[in-house]
Amino acid sequence: MDSLREKFSRVYGAGGETEIFFAPGRVCFLGDHLDYNGGTVLTFALPMGVYATVRYRNDGVLRLFSERGGNNVVEHRLGQNVETAWARYPAGVYEYLLGQDRPCEGGMACAGYNVSGADVYYHSTLPIGAGLSSSAALEIVTAFALLYPIYGEQIDKSEIARLCKRVENRFVGVNCGIMDQFSVALGREGHLLILDCSDESYTFSEAGLEGWVWVAMNTNVPRALRESKYNERRAECETALNALREKNPSLRAPAHADKAMLDAAELSPNVRKRAEYVVEEQARVVECIAALKRGDVQTIGRLMNESHAGLQTLYEVTGRHLDALCSAAQKAPGAVGARMTGAGFGGCAIALVAAEAQTEFIRSVGESYLQATGMNADFYVVRPSAGVRRVDE
Numbered sequence: 351m352d353s354l355r356e357k358f359s360r361v362y363g364a365g366g367e368t369e370i371f372f373a374p375g376r377v378c379f380l381g382d383h384l385d386y387n388g389g390t391v392l393t394f395a396l397p398m399g400v401y402a403t404v405r406y407r408n409d410g411v412l413r414l415f416s417e418r419g420g421n422n423v424v425e426h427r428l429g430q431n432v433e434t435a436w437a438r439y440p441a442g443v444y445e446y447l448l449g450q451d452r453p454c455e456g457g458m459a460c461a462g463y464n465v466s467g468a469d470v471y472y473h474s475t476l477p478i479g480a481g482l483s484s485s486a487a488l489e490i491v492t493a494f495a496l497l498y499p500i501y502g503e504q505i506d507k508s509e510i511a512r513l514c515k516r517v518e519n520r521f522v523g524v525n526c527g528i529m530d531q532f533s534v535a536l537g538r539e540g541h542l543l544i545l546d547c548s549d550e551s552y553t554f555s556e557a558g559l560e561g562w563v564w565v566a567m568n569t570n571v572p573r574a575l576r577e578s579k580y581n582e583r584r585a586e587c588e589t590a591l592n593a594l595r596e597k598n599p600s601l602r603a604p605a606h607a608d609k610a611m612l613d614a615a616e617l618s619p620n621v622r623k624r625a626e627y628v629v630e631e632q633a634r635v636v637e638c639i640a641a642l643k644r645g646d647v648q649t650i651g652r653l654m655n656e657s658h659a660g661l662q663t664l665y666e667v668t669g670r671h672l673d674a675l676c677s678a679a680q681k682a683p684g685a686v687g688a689r690m691t692g693a694g695f696g697g698c699a700i701a702l703v704a705a706e707a708q709t710e711f712i713r714s715v716g717e718s719y720l721q722a723t724g725m726n727a728d729f730y731v732v733r734p735s736a737g738v739r740r741v742d743e
């Protein structure tokens with residue numbers, strides 16, 4: 351295979367210094383949909399991700415090429431419209447780094463970073479749109495690459511995570527929570543991230559779990575309803591919060607409520623179900639953190655199974671392919687637990703499996719899934735990996 355630098359030269363021409371950066375995807379193994387509900391999420395960064403090979407420019411022009419983004423180079427200057435959909439992510443990062451989301455009086459940008467342009471070549475080893483956060487990887491690797499000449503290893507990763515979330519929310523127009531960008535930016539080799547989304551505080555737990563492996567599983571189903579249903583869930587949770595606040599005015603977020611509060615509030619049946627998932631999932635996350643400390647794999651697996659059931663019957667974001675895949679995975683040889691991951695409605699799931707059974711697990715789940723749906727699943731045995739970084743090829 352050609353090196354990334356060779357591929358870069360073929361698009362942009364040879365000469366000049368290039369640097370290579372990498373941002374991983376992430377997997378959430380407990381706590382999906384809790385980030386925008388002020389809850390705690392458990393994630394880790396993946397070995398797969400997005401590489402950006404970069405040659406810096408000093409004329410303020412950003413040129414973007416992705417192997418997964420058509421055959422042309424997208425050229426962007428500050429304030430220009432971005433017509434190519436995928437390029438909105440990196441162009442938005444460039445705009446916001448320059449302070450365009452914080453205009454001062456007179457509409458001029460202020461308080462931005464002094465980044466200049468670059469030629470960027472993206473190469474990705476992640477499935478796109480599958481719930482493993484290729485979008486956050488694309489944003490974060492761009493932000494890190496553009497800031498690197500100024501800050502080097504001192505880049506504030508929490509800050510770029512917050513900036514990239516604003517880009518996705520406002521520039522791209524996807525109303526995601528903070529989980530993805532934080533996980534991708536902060537990931538630590540061999541560690542699980544425990545992120546409290548109500549105040550963005552976080553800790554790491556050593557992955558431990560000797561003798562067990564994480565298996566990400568892709569339904570390969572495009573997520574048809576995802577965005578509209580995602581926004582619907584957010585609205586329902588906001589409705590729940592407003593209703594809960596009538597009797598609990600100081601309640602900060604749905605994830606901080608409890609069952610008694612839900613019982614005392616007037617909630618429509620659907621809103622009640624969404625809130626119930628949130629409250630139960632938050633309790634599972636707390637239980638899981640304790641189980642992780644003990645290395646109690648059976649409890650972690652049970653919590654993952656219960657989480658999937660909640661996402662299926664209460665939050666209603668799974669769909670028949672994710673249900674078929676997880677149901678097969680929960681019964682397969684060596685499995686302790688499996689659940690969907692990401693926003694749902696297609697995309698990926700994650701299972702915790704005995705290392706010695708992984709081959710048999712993958713064969714068995716693949717076969718059951720094919721039988722149930724007529725589709726082939728993809729499997730990736732993954733380990734908790736480091737977050738965004740500069741890499742030597």
Ligand code: ADP
Nearest residue numbers: 416418419436474478479480481482483484485
């Ligand atoms: P996820 O983040 O779960 O993979 P999203 O729908 O949030 O799914 O993000 C997918 C979008 O991100 C794609 O439609 C594309 O616009 C963009 N994207 C991600 N990775 C790449 C890449 N390597 N090249 C071009 N676009 C990408």
Ligand code: MG
Nearest residue numbers: 483484485486
């Ligand atoms: Mg995304």
